[in-house]
Amino acid sequence: MEYNHKQLAILDAAEQLFASQGFHGTSVRDIAHAADVNIAMISYYFGSKEKLIEAIFLKRIVGWKSVLETVLKDESLSFETRFDRLVETYVGRIFNNPCFNLMMMRAQIQADLGVNDLIHQNKLEVHGIISAFIKAGQEKGVFNEGVDILMMVNTLVGTTNHIMSTRHHFARISGLEHLTDEQLQQHLVIHISNHLKNLLKAILIHEA
């Protein structure tokens, strides 16, 4: 799908507003104003508000799977290094697209929103790729047997998304309020990555 300048302005504005105010909390007039286009252009280009949010998901969800595969299938790197890269890549991706990921968190809470089939299919594929990687590592004797891969993935995803969505609470609690949003983001990406690598490798590699 190729979008022109005006369509991209609508998609970007909608993503930001849906993230911060929710789907129902955002009016098409809000979106049109933020994107600096006439209200009717949204229906004209996307058909409806519902189809607009679907377009955002379709635009965003593609690509993630191939990035993941590239990281995990690079056999020039050790299993441990590739695992580190996996964590770094995931955490970085979440914090580089905060608006879209807030949208996705909202969508997952709301079971009906239509885009959930898309999300589920993506989850399945991602879990399949990571599972295959961990199992390969187990066969090589690098990773411990008996680890619950699904739980591990949910810890990676859950921890990262939770801190991202509550990052301003987090900043206040840990005395990081003086940082700019960008500085806070950099700080969090590094510290969350290190924490999760430590934590997950503690059961995946160490601890006999």
Next chain:
Amino acid sequence: MEYNHKQLAILDAAEQLFASQGFHGTSVRDIAHAADVNIAMISYYFGSKEKLIEAIFLKRIVGWKSVLETVLKDESLSFETRFDRLVETYVGRIFNNPCFNLMMMRAQIQADLGVNDLIHQNKLEVHGIISAFIKAGQEKGVFNEGVDILMMVNTLVGTTNHIMSTRHHFARISGLEHLTDEQLQQHLVIHISNHLKNLLKAILIHEA
């Protein structure tokens, strides 16, 4: 605050609807219908839709702090046992109040919603209590030094809430679709608790 039968019906109905459809996605007519009361009763008793959601938070948030303190300050139990209880209690609490916790997740995403000051204060208190407990364990030599307590708490909260909010995705991926909601809940509480106890104690107690 003491509520009569009709007020409680409104609070319960609103909590369920806010959780599944969001604040803006739920109309006061929806709430009135679900609670089987006249539309005007909501304004009559609570003033407005905004004040209704604040009443729900006020009703729910109290109590959690004291439960936590009771668990962690029981010196007849070892530090490790108390830590296990902490995890079990937290995970159980989330899954026993799924609707309210989905509401809270939504509220945290939305930075403006007014109730966020209440949520932040609660976060601060909870973090203080858990911090004090971990530090006491460190002084006794039971828990390792150098663990990032805030990150640990965010892993507990983030993992639990993420799986709770995506539990039907989780069930489908792990082939647990045939379970009833209640069976799934029981299964998840046990498995998430065990996973998190394992994971967190791996860096808190084991691993020199």
Next chain:
DNA sequence: TAAATATTTAAACGATCGTTTGATTAAATT
């Protein structure tokens, strides 16, 4: 350049939103 197609706009559409009104009934108080 003439015709056809695509884009843009202000205005209006009916539907639904949260809230209020004013009348009526129930309960509590004196």
Next chain:
DNA sequence: AATTTAATCAAACGATCGTTTAAATATTTA
């Protein structure tokens, strides 16, 4: 029993919602 207060209701309020219309302007095609 009389009076005051609380509860309940159908109806209506103005505001805003997502979407459509029809006319005007730009762009592309023949």
